[in-house]
Amino acid sequence: MSQVKIYGVKEPLRAIRNRLSDVIHGCVVEALQFPINKRAHRFFYLEPDDFFMPEGRSENYVIIELMMMEGRTVETKKKLINLLFERISQQIGLSVNDIEICILESPAHNWGFRGKTGDEAAITYPINV
Template structure:
């Protein structure tokens, strides 16, 4: 299980929302071996005055926050991060200084979906990769 929160300034994020979602999803499918039909993206649109950024970032600055069940190796998570930087920068035209990524993990028993706790569900994909 994994969910993605995407934060950015509304006027810059909204026009690229669909393309960005496609790029993020392609990275998740490849790095985390997710099924193609499994996607949970949430976009958080902020007003420019409400989104404080590092001095090195422009108004196009984005934060991607991945929330997932623990179990992936360090190498798998690094692969995801590297794919995201490569594809988002190339396909969306974002500078590396305008993208920050954070992966947050929690045990399967802390998740609830399909009426059960996450450690009770048989998933159609592998988490320990």
Template sequence: MSQVKVYGVKEPLRAIRNRLSDVIHGCVVEALQFPENKRAHRFLYLEPDDFFMPEGRTEQYIIIELLMIEGRTVETKKKLITLLFDRIHRQLGLSLNDIEICILESPAHNWGFRGQTGDDVSISYQIKV
């Protein structure tokens, strides 16, 4: 299981939302071996006055949080982060300085979906990659 939250200034983020979602999903499918039909993305649009950002960032600055059931190797998570930086930069033109990524993991028993806890539900893809 994986869910993605993307935070950014409303207008610049809204302008790239669909393409960014496609890029993120492609990276998740490749690095985490996710099925194509497993996309759960949320875009959180912030007013410029509500989004304090580090010095040196532009209005295109985004934060990507990936919430996942734990179990992926360090190498797999680093591959995902590397793919995200590379493809977002190349395909959408965002500066590497304007992209921040955080992977947050929790045990399967902390998740609930399809009426069951994550450690009891049967899923169609591997988590230990």
């Protein structure tokens, strides 16, 4: 299970929303061996005055948070992060300085979907990759 939150300044983020979602999903499918039909992305559009960012970032600065069940190796998570930097930069045109990524993990028993906890639900894709 993985859910993605993308934060950014409203207008620039809205302009790239669909393409960015496609790129992120492609990276998740490749790195985490996710099924193609398992996309859960949420976009959070912020007014410029509501989004304080580090020095040296442009109005295109985005924060990508990926919440997932524990179980992926360090190598798998690094692969995902590196794919995101590479493909978002190449395919969307964002500078790597304008991309911030954080992976947050929690145990399967902390998740609930389809009427069950994550450790009881039948998951059709690998978690321990």
